Amino acid sequence: MIVDPVRSRIMRAVRGKNTAPEMIVRRLTHALGYRFRLHRADLPGKPDLLFPARRKIIFVHGCFWHGHDCLRGNRKPKTNADYWRTKIENNRARDCINIEKLEIKGWRVLILWECQMADKERLTSEISQFLM
Structure with missing residues (x-):
């Protein structure tokens, strides 16, 4: 397998925590007056935002990494396609299992x-409706 150094540098820079989308959600949620915990390792999936008193959790998923059905999530890598297809399928399966485990625990x-x-108004509305 040939490793492209540019691609390797880009992939190393991808973070799992404190991503730009996660920070947007955190700022909006905080502005709505809600306080939360972050990345609890003792819960399945290490939820991005956790509201213990409400028994509610918010995950902020990257469209590509978690196989969303939008344009960004539907992109097909041109190199190492089998690896990426398998990885994204495994991520989706793991997400389903983690959500099921959390729901069984009452979350x-x-x-x-x-x-x-991109749509901050709609996002704010969705967050506030969920947290009510």
Whole structure:
């Protein structure tokens, strides 16, 4: 397998926590007056935002990484396509299992997608309706 150094640098820069979409959700949620915990490792999936008293969780998913059905999520890599298809399928399966485990434990879960960040009004409305 030939490794492209530029691609490797780009992929190394991808973060799992404190991403730009996650920071947008955190700022909007905080502005609505809600306080939350972050990335609890003792819960399945290490939820991005956690509201313990309300028993609610928000995950902020990247469209590509979690296989969303939007344009960004539907992109097909041109190189190493089998690897990426398998990786994204595994991410989706793991997400489903984690959500199921959380719901069994009594948590309500909201998934927000990277592509939703553009419409701040709609995003704010969705967050406030979920947290009521």
